[in-house]
Amino acid sequence: DTEVTQTPKHLVMGMTNKKSLKCEQHMGHRAMYWYKQKAKKPPELMFVYSYEKLSINESVPSRFSPECPNSSLLNLHLHALQPEDSALYLCASSQDVIRSGAMNTEAFFGQGTRLTVV
C-alpha cells in the first residue's frame, strides 16, 4: 500500500468557519508534510512533522494549525482563513530515516484537498 489518503477532496468554507483537513498513511513513514499549491505554481512547503513532532514551520500564518495525533495521521486545522488561502492542499509522507548513511527516501503525495474560501 503506497497510498496517502486525504479528506475531504473538496472544501468550501467561509472566513469565519473552522474546518480541518485530514491525511492518513499506513506505510510506516515517520515524516509527513503539508504543502500548499496555487494554480500553475509548484507546491510550497508549509509544515514538516518528524516522529510526530513539528520539525519545520515555513513561517505559516497561525490561522493554519497542524496536528499529528499519531504516526499515521496528520491534520491541518483551519480558522479565519482569507480568500487568498484558496488553493490545493497536499499532504505527503516519506520514510525519511537516516540509517547507516543511507538516505534513500521516496516521498508520496495524497490527492489533495481543493479548498475554496468565500
Next chain:
Amino acid sequence: EDKVVQSPLSLVVHEGDTVTLNCSYEVTNFRSLLWYKQEKKAPTFLFMLTSSGIEKKSGRLSSILDKKELSSILNITATQTGDSAIYLCAVLVGAGGTSYGKLTFGQGTILTVHP
C-alpha cells in the same frame, strides 16, 4: 536559500518526439532528487535519484543525476498525448543526524504533446 530551477518552463512537441527536461539545484545537505508528474491533482512519483551517474528507467522515461554539475535530466522517448503534464523536480534536503527532510520544488516544466 535552497534553489531548484527547471528548464524549459514549457515545451510543445508532437507525438513520437523525444524530450529532455532539465533540473539544476543549489542546496545545502543534498539527500536526493525526485521527479514527479502532475496532471490534475497530486504529483505522481516517477524517480528518486541519490547516486550520480546511475540511470533510472521506467518504460519510455529515464532520468540521471549529475552531482558534480548539480543537475538532473528527465528523458521521455516516443512521447504520447498522455505524457502531457507538468513535470516537477524536487530536491530532498536534510541535516545529517536528523530524521526529517524538506522537499524543495522547481517551477515545473509544462509539457504538451500534440497528436
